[in-house]
Structures are given as C-alpha cells and as structure tokens.
Amino acid sequence: MKLLLAIWKWFDERSGIGAIVVPLASHLVPSGSRWWYVFGSATLFAFLVQVVTGIALATIYVPSTAHAYASLRYLSEVAPLGAWVRGMHYFGASAMIVFVGAHMTRVFLMASYKYPREVNWLSGVGLLALTLGMGFTGQLLRWDQNAVWSTVVGASQAARMPLLGPWLVRVVLSGATIGDATLSHFFVLHVFVLPLLIAGLVGLHLHLVLRNGISEPPSAGRPVDPASYRASYDAMLAREGVPFWPHAAWRDVTFGVLVVAGIAVLGLLIGAPALDRPPDPSLAQATPRPDWYLLWYFAVLALLPHAAEDYVMVLAPLLVGLLLLSPPFLSNRGERSMRRRPWAPLLVLFALTCIGVLWRAGARERWMPDFAALPLTTESVGERSGQLPAGAAVFNTKGCLYCHAVSGRGGTRGPDLTDVGRRLSRDQIVVRILNGGPNMPAYANNLAPQQLDTLVVFLESRSRP
Amino acid sequence: MSGIPERPAGSGGEAASGSRRRFLATLAVTLGALGAAIAAFPPLGLVLEPVFRRPRVAWRPVGRIGAFALGETVRVSFENSGVLPWDGVSARTGAWLRRVGEREFIAFSLNCTHLGCPVTWQPGANLFMCPCHGGVYDSDGKVAGGPPPRPLSRYAVRIRGDQVEIESERIPIG
Numbered sequence: 124m125k126l127l128l129a130i131w132k133w134f135d136e137r138s139g140i141g142a143i144v145v146p147l148a149s150h151l152v153p154s155g156s157r158w159w160y161v162f163g164s165a166t167l168f169a170f171l172v173q174v175v176t177g178i179a180l181a182t183i184y185v186p187s188t189a190h191a192y193a194s195l196r197y198l199s200e201v202a203p204l205g206a207w208v209r210g211m212h213y214f215g216a217s218a219m220i221v222f223v224g225a226h227m228t229r230v231f232l233m234a235s236y237k238y239p240r241e242v243n244w245l246s247g248v249g250l251l252a253l254t255l256g257m258g259f260t261g262q263l264l265r266w267d268q269n270a271v272w273s274t275v276v277g278a279s280q281a282a283r284m285p286l287l288g289p290w291l292v293r294v295v296l297s298g299a300t301i302g303d304a305t306l307s308h309f310f311v312l313h314v315f316v317l318p319l320l321i322a323g324l325v326g327l328h329l330h331l332v333l334r335n336g337i338s339e340p341p342s343a344g345r346p347v348d349p350a351s352y353r354a355s356y357d358a359m360l361a362r363e364g365v366p367f368w369p370h371a372a373w374r375d376v377t378f379g380v381l382v383v384a385g386i387a388v389l390g391l392l393i394g395a396p397a398l399d400r401p402p403d404p405s406l407a408q409a410t411p412r413p414d415w416y417l418l419w420y421f422a423v424l425a426l427l428p429h430a431a432e433d434y435v436m437v438l439a440p441l442l443v444g445l446l447l448l449s450p451p452f453l454s455n456r457g458e459r460s461m462r463r464r465p466w467a468p469l470l471v472l473f474a475l476t477c478i479g480v481l482w483r484a485g486a487r488e489r490w491m492p493d494f495a496a497l498p499l500t501t502e503s504v505g506e507r508s509g510q511l512p513a514g515a516a517v518f519n520t521k522g523c524l525y526c527h528a529v530s531g532r533g534g535t536r537g538p539d540l541t542d543v544g545r546r547l548s549r550d551q552i553v554v555r556i557l558n559g560g561p562n563m564p565a566y567a568n569n570l571a572p573q574q575l576d577t578l579v580v581f582l583e584s585r586s587r588p
Numbered sequence: 589m590s591g592i593p594e595r596p597a598g599s600g601g602e603a604a605s606g607s608r609r610r611f612l613a614t615l616a617v618t619l620g621a622l623g624a625a626i627a628a629f630p631p632l633g634l635v636l637e638p639v640f641r642r643p644r645v646a647w648r649p650v651g652r653i654g655a656f657a658l659g660e661t662v663r664v665s666f667e668n669s670g671v672l673p674w675d676g677v678s679a680r681t682g683a684w685l686r687r688v689g690e691r692e693f694i695a696f697s698l699n700c701t702h703l704g705c706p707v708t709w710q711p712g713a714n715l716f717m718c719p720c721h722g723g724v725y726d727s728d729g730k731v732a733g734g735p736p737p738r739p740l741s742r743y744a745v746r747i748r749g750d751q752v753e754i755e756s757e758r759i760p761i762g
Contacts, residue, residue, distance in 0.1 A: 189674050272706065290639070299669070299757065299759065300643075302670075302678050311635075401677065402677050403680070404682070406665075406682065432702075432737070492718075536722045
C-alpha cells in the first residue's frame with residue numbers, strides 16, 4: 124500500500140493528474156439531484172459495455188461479404204462465450220437507446236436545456252443520432268438475408284431524394300451495386316468513424332456538464348434569467364451543494380452497475396437475435412425488417428398515404444431532427460417546472476403514444492401479405508363438391524388468400540372475408556374483384572368468367588353462423 | 589490549471605510585435621490547413637472513389653434459350669458488373685426472366701419500386717407481389733395495387749449464340 128502510494132506520488136508530481144481529477148470529483152452539485160439524474164451516466168455505462176464487447180467481437184468477425192456470415196455463425200454457435208458477448212452487445216445497444224430516450228425525456232420535462240445548458244442539449248441530440256446510426260449500421264453487419272435487403276431498403280429511401288437520389292444510392296452502397304465495399308464501409312462507420320464521433324461528443328457533453336453544473340431540480344416560481352442565472356446557481360451551490368464524489372456519484376454507480384449486470388444477464392439468457400438465412404442478393408425470399416428500436420419507423424413507411432411518401436421519406440427525418448434541436452432556441456429562459464409548463468408532459472405523452480402505437484403496428488406487420496398462408500380446407504369451405512370448393516380453389520390459387528382471411532386462414536393485409544356475404548351484395552363483390560382497390564389489384568383481366576362466377580358464389584356464401 | 593508560465597503581454601514586445609504575431613498566426617493556420625488537406629486528400633479519395641466510379645456495363649449469361657419455356661416466368665441469378673474476387677455472395681444478383689417469343693425475353697428487376705424489397709412472381713395469381721408492404725404488379729410489371737410509385741424496372745436482354753444475356757450495370761432502384 125505504501126509502495127503504491129509512493130508510486131502514485133511520483134507519477135502525480137510529474138503528471139499533475141491529481142490536480143485535474145480531484146476538483147472534478149469534489150465539485151459541488153445540487154443536493155436535490157436524486158434518482159432522476161442517473162439516466163445519462165447509465166447511457167455512458169452501456170456505451171462502455173459496447174466498446175468492450177465490440178472490441179471482443181471484432182477479434183472474430185470478418186468484415187468481408189464472402190465471410191461475414193460464416194464468421195458470425197461461428198461466433199454465435201462455436202466460439203466459447205461468443206453467443207454471450209454477442210448477446211451483451213445487442214442488449215448494450217438496446218440499453219443505450221432506452222436510456223438516451225429516458226435521459227432526454229427527463230431533461231425535457233425539467234427544462235434543463237434552458238440557459239446556460241443549450242449546447243448540452245444540442246450535443247445530446249447529436250449523440251442520439253449517432254446512437255441510432257450505430258444501431259442501424261450494427262444490424263447491417265450481421266450480413267444475413269435480412270441485413271442485405273435492409274441495405275437495399277435503406278438505399279431505396281435515399282433514392283427518393285430529388286436530384287441527389289441516384290448519387291445518394293451510390294453513397295449508401297459505396298458503389299453501383301451491393302458488393303464487398305458496401306459491407307466494409309458500414310464496418311468502418313460502425314467500428315471507427317461513429318464511435319470516434321461519439322467519444323468526441325461525449326467528451327464535449329461531459330465537459331459542459333462540469334462547466335455549467337448539473338441543473339438543480341426545478342421549482343415553480345423560480346424562472347431562469349440568463350442575466351442572473353449563473354450567480355444564483357453558484358450561490359445555491361455554496362448554500363446547499365454537496366460534493367459530487369461520493370454524494371451523487373454513488374447513485375450513478377449503483378444504477379450503472381445494475382444496468383451492466385442487466386445487460387450481461389439478458390445477453391446470457393436471451394441472447395442476440397437469431398441470424399436470418401445466409402445472405403443472397405439474388406434470392407427473392409426475404410422480408411427485411413429493422414431491429415426493435417426502428418420498428419415504429421418501419422410502420423410509418425408502411426402506413427403512409429402513398430402520395431405523401433416522397434415527402435415523408437426525405438423531409439420527415441430532417442423535420443424530426445430540427446424539431447429535436449429546437450427547444451433551446453424556442454425558449455432558453457423562464458419557468459422550468461412542469462407545473463408552469465403543462466404542455467411539456469402532454470407533449471412527451473403524445474410522442475410516446477405515437478411511437479407506442481406505431482411500434483405495435485410494426486411488430487404485428489398486418490400490412491404484409493402472407494405468402495405462407497395455408498390454403499382453405501374442405502372444413503372451412505363447408506361443402507365437398509359443387510361451386511363452393513371450386514370457388515375456394517380460385518381463392519387459394521389467385522393469391523386472394525395472401526391478403527384476405529376466411530375462417531382464420533389467410534393474410535391480414537386486406538379485410539377479413541369470413542362474413543363478406545353479409546356485408547356486401549353480389550354486385551359489390553363483383554365490382555371489387557374486377558376493379559380492385561388502392562391496395563388490391565384489379566382482377567378483370569386475370570380471371571376467366573367461370574372462375575369469377577365460382578369465386579363470387581363462394582364469397583357470397585361466407586356469413587358467420 | 590496548466591502550469592505553463594505565460595509571458596506577460598507586451599513584455600519584451602517590440603512595437604512591431606502586433607503585426608508580427610498576426611503574420612505568424614496566419615502562417616501557422618494556413619500551413620496547418622494545408623498539411624491537413626495534404627494528409628486528408630488521398631485517404632478521402634480512396635474512401636469516396638467507389639461513389640464516383642462510373643458503373644461498368646457487363647452482359648451476363650443466365651442460361652441457354654432452350655432452358656426457358658415460352659410464357660414462363662422464372663428467377664435467374666447472374667453476376668453484378670465490376671465484381672471483386674472477394675465479393676462472395678454479394679457478387680450475384682437476380683431477376684425475373686420471362687420468355688415471350690422464340691428469341692424474345694423480358695427481365696424484370698427483383699426490386700420493388702417502393703422500397704427495394706424483393707418481389708416474387710406468383711404464377712397462379714399472375715402477379716408480382718412484394719412481401720414488405722404489399723406492393724402488387726401485374727404480369728407486365730405495371731403497378732396493380734399498393735404503395736409502389738412506378739412499374740417494375742426491366743433489364744436489357746440480348747441473345748448471343750444460344751445464350752440469354754442480361755445487361756448488368758447498377759442496382760435498379762431509384
């Protein structure tokens with residue numbers, strides 16, 4: 124112990140590290156800062172888990188389109204502890220997204236983005252964007268069938284940009300087609316560029332937390348006035364502040380360790396998402412979908428009115444970005460308490476509801492035709508011979524089944540037709556089949572008269588008993 | 589915090605020091621920018637070169653004429669243009685090929701014009717259908733329902749000898 128102390132003294136006298144660290148640890152923070160304030164540091168803890176597990180994964184993962192999938196299979200199925208580390212990396216990413224969201228919500232509700240902490244907020248929005256960028260690029264590195272086609276979907280969205288579209292496609296794919304450069308560029312983004320940017324912005328963010336101090340819990344009737352805020356903040360600290368270490372830090376450490384333990388346990392018990400089938404850009408069997416944190420946006424893209432798509436795909440991400448950046452510019456002074464800003468919790472509730480509803484829609488994917496739907500059986504048809512089974516056969520072979528269910532069999536893309544005989548007249552059924560609808564193809568040139576007749580007879584007979 | 593002693597302003601300072609300081613500062617900043625540009629240009633060029641490279645055009649064989657039945661639509665796969673030896677599975681892409689005449693073929697893109705997902709040909713229904721958001725195209729590739737904004741793209745097809753060849757240049761999205 125004595126020796127260690129002597130070594131430290133020798134080192135500190137020459138490096139001056141102590142003179143930097145001690146004031147950081149002992150700086151005063153508002154005494155009322157309680158458990159609400161742990162989400163930011165929890166995000167940082169999760170990020171550190173990502174750094175450590177990411178480095179370990181990179182010792183096995185091969186960033187080449189020829190070998191990436193095989194190396195990931197090896198990592199998940201053979202390498203000792205490989206599946207656990209991959210699971211931790213997945214839940215670490217999930218934790219980062221969850222806690223970035225929680226931290227941002229807390230800061231917004233307490234209006235901590237007001238003077239002098241505007242840049243804290245802006246750098247935080249940058250970190251949110253980088254975190255989502257890490258999530259998306261990380262999912263693509265799996266390079267399974269899902270990832271390959273997700274890359275195509277990403278490029279297709281970029282293609283909607285006016286004028287720049289074709290060029291942006293080449294930026295996303297790093298070339299005119301999907302190839303090795305596509306994957307290695309995503310790898311470089313995920314492993315070098317984005318983490319460096321995150322580290323830099325985290326440095327700025329932490330520096331600002333120290334420079335501007337942790338915002339004191341708001342109370343109604345104590346508005347922020349940029350002219351006097353710093354003086355009154357310092358006076359408050361002198362009156363009732365406590366040293367960060369250990370009076371506030373113990374909460375950050377306790378919560379952070381719980382987060383790390385949670386990541387490890389979930390990574391072990393549940394693990395990373397299973398790999399999809401091997402990648403094959405020439406194979407049409409693929410249903411690309413994002414990981415859970417982007418499922419809500421997946422639903423937006425599916426449920427949009429078709430005419431609005433070009434605008435939404437290009438403008439919505441831009442608009443959401445501007446919206447997130449705007450609070451400190453719209454109001455950097457005045458009341459911070461939720462009691463004087465009742466719209467703030469309402470806005471958070473509204474945003475969470477929107478994301479929640481879209482997320483649920485994204486998880487259910489009711490807009491997807493079900494190509495694996497089981498054909499109707501004699502049981503569900505009701506008769507063994509005559510026009511009904513013939514009509515049901517047309518229903519099966521002409522693809523009606525992929526989108527419409529009858530008695531529990533079939534897709535959910537279009538209306539359930541189990542009792543269509545009650546809802547629609549014969550003429551209405553015929554008109555709809557021949558002309559189609561916004562999401563349904565017209566079958567006028569696609570059905571022989573006899574097929575149409577038997578199909579209509581079959582559908583007319585559908586009425587729930 | 590840093591223990592570096594600062595020379596008090598003006599001490600040892602000649603009257604001309606103001607302009608000298610400005611000159612030296614400008615020189616250092618300019619040289620620094622130049623150095624950064626020199627170091628950054630070649631690596632940035634290397635990274636961005638694939639973006640600006642003009643796509644190569646290549647005709648890829650997909651099978652003998654006799655292998656395709658008249659009126660049938662089948663999936664064929666072929667090599668992208670400009671592939672590298674280590675592209676692996678990513679070297680290949682696919683198309684829906686239909687023989688419409690003795691020596692006449694149509695090749696439809698796999699990529700839905702909505703968001704690029706792979707469409708599948710449903711021979712019973714006589715339709716191309718997209719699994720992602722339910723885009724539907726009729727047998728000519730015209731939009732029959734759902735979100736796609738444009739008909740399915742087509743590849744150029746030619747016949748060389750008894751081989752059917754597809755023109756491969758870039759991924760047909762956007």
